[in-house]
Each structure stands twice: as C-alpha cells, then as structure tokens.
Amino acid sequence: MNNEHSEWEDKMKEKPFSNNHFTPQMIKHVEDRVRTQTPFFKRWMIYTAALPVLAGILFLGYHIWDRVPEQQPLTQAVNTEDVPASEEVEVVTFPSTNGEEVQLPLQITKAELSLDNSDLAGNNDTESFKLAEMSYKIPPEMKDKLQAVLVYRTDMIGGYLLLAPIGWEASAIVGANGSYGVTLTDPSNKEQTLVYSDTAGSCQGCAISSIGTYFPDKAGWADEQGFTVYDPLSFTEWSQPGTAGEDARTAFYTTSVKEGYYHKGVAYYEKDAGGQWYLFRQLKFKLSEEQQVRDDRHDIVMDFFEAHHGPLIVSSVNAESINNAIPVKMDPGTILTYRLDPESKLTYDLKYDKSYVRSQQPQVNEEAVDIEGRAAEDAYIESLKESVKDLPVIDLGYDLPAPAPGIVVMYGSDGYINRVYNEDENAVNENP
Structure with a gap:
C-alpha cells in the first residue's frame, strides 16, 4: 500500500496536474468535444425558445374551443354508412284543443297468447286496422310528450288503443282465462x-275483490260476496267524476308512497242488472316518489281512459276473410250479420251485445276458492302434457254454412260461436 501511495504522489507532480496546466493533447481533446456538442446545444436553445410559443398556441386553441360547445356534437356525428335508414313512423291524428290537429306517434304491439289460438280468425297483420276519426282533443303542447299504443291479438278481430308517455315500451299478454292487459315501461327507469288490466268478465272473484279494493265503499259488499279485502290500500287522493251511471263506477286515485314508489290511476267496473256478472278494468301508473310534481301527461292518459270507460276499441278491416268463411272466434258478444250492399255484393255488420255476454256468465256465489284443489288440477294437467305432446292432432272443425245474406252468427263470452241462424229461417246451428 505504501509503495502504491508513493507512486501516486509522484504522478501528481507531473504535468498537467503540476501548476494546474493541461497537456496539448488534453487541450485538443477538450476543443474537439466542444465542437461536437455545439449543434446539440444550439438545438436545445431553439427548443427552449419554442416551448413558450407552443404553449401559447395550445392555450389559445383550448379557450377558443371552450367558447363554442354547440359545435362539439358535430364532431361526434356518426358515419352515415353505419346508420340504418330511419323507418317511417306511424301516426294517429287527434283534434287539438286549439282547433287544429295533433299527430301522435303510434306504437303497435301484438299481445302474447297464453293459449295458442293463432289458427283462428284474427289479426295476422297490422295493415288490417282502420282507425276511426278521433274525437278526443289533445292539447298541442302534448305533441312530443305522448304516444298512442295499439294492442292487437291474433285470435280475435279487433284491438284497443291507449295513450301513454312517449318512448315507453309496450308488452301485452292474454291470460289463459281470457283476462288481458298491457304494460308500458319507462326506458329511463324500468321500475x-x-x-x-281487464278481467274481461272471466274471473268474477278477481273483479269483485278489485272493486272492493279500489272503491272503499264497496269493501263491505265484496266481503259479503266472499272476497274480503285483507290489505286495503292507503289513498292520498280519491275522487269520482260523478254520482250516477258509469261515473259512479269510475274512480281516480293516488296511493301513498311505499318503498320509494306510489300508484296513480283510474279504475272502472261494470255489472249487470241482476248482479250476477262483474267486470273490472284499470289503468295504473307506478311512479317514483321523486316525481310527485303534477304531470299533465299522466292526467291526459287517464282522462282518455275515463272518457271511453276503458281503452278505445278498434276494429280491423278483414272483410275478405270474413266474406269467404264464418270466423270460428270473434270478440266476446259479437253478432255477425251477413247482408247485401247496394251493389248486391256480400258484406256484413258487426255488433257487440254486452247483455248477451253477461247472461252466459256464471252466477256469483260465496263459496270460497279451493286453492289446493286448483293447484292439484294444474299439476295433473302439467303431468299429462309431456305424455301427449307427440300424439297426432285431429282438427274436427265446425260444420258451418257458407256466408250468405241473412246468416247471423252469435259469439259467446269466450269468443266462440254459440249460435248460427238465418233471419228468414229457423236456426241453422246452435253450439256447434
């Protein structure tokens, strides 16, 4: 270690370290390094000077862009090659409260059948519908807030029309017992x-219990019929448009909030003179408690329903099929009469006789529903479905006459034919 230290001391005494001098070789080397680094140094100086300019441009551009936000959507325009051509929207024309016209978009929905009767005469396409001239007046400011909803089914000729908030999506169903309805859902809040909903005269217990629920003064009567209202509703608003006739069987209501939502709707019921037949229908909103501010859309939707004591019934134009063959099934209570028009061509008239439908309804009694027995029957039927699903199906058909002038066809409460006769002759067929 001492020898190495001594040698190092000797080296330090030599040039360039002695007297702080550099050798010529080292000076030349340093000069060469400076020359090679000069271009980099110049570039660095240029970049340094340019940075403030670039920052100023970016700052100016940002504030100019920020001042014209209305142009931003233009930069998000979707490539037209990726956008399908818009479909023509069906509309329904209503008279307006200001004397002009209001056109509402029309949503057409096919009801799903719990029992497949699609082979029967009915609506197989939406072009067969012909909407009558509307008489209900719509405020012009509702043009972009409401829509008309047409619901049809393939096992019957005809449909019904409701109003609803625009954009709400419809889904309709027909129950196995004949009751039916449609649900429209707010796409922004699925709840x-x-x-x-309409019992359609099928479930008397359902109708009576609903009448007792939505018409509190009828709760005692429903209890006497054997359908006690065990869970009465709490109403914050309840009113009737009148005290006689159909108005006395109509009620507007609003329920109290429960789990963040409340109901607002209109209910209506019918009965025959003997009190043996009841029907209940209602139109009901389910709304968030955050939307308890009065909404004109809701009022007009319910008022349209109240004006018709239900939905507006819509007939379909299916003259060719009816003229060629007597339909096996029609709307309950339909009376189909064939006749000749002024040009001696075969045509027909359709009427709806409610009293005829009601006369066929079973009498209401106080016998309690056998829930366990019903469940056992349903289980037995389900057990048979698997064993018979592959058996051949034989269509026995109906022995019906060909359409001719004077032929009258009467349809029962289930929509099927009860009687066929000629106005000028005796009955042709009854309960085929």
Missing part, C-alpha cells in the same frame, strides 16, 4: 310503469 316506472303504466299497466292496463
């Missing part, structure tokens, strides 16, 4: 719905 918010508009539901129309």
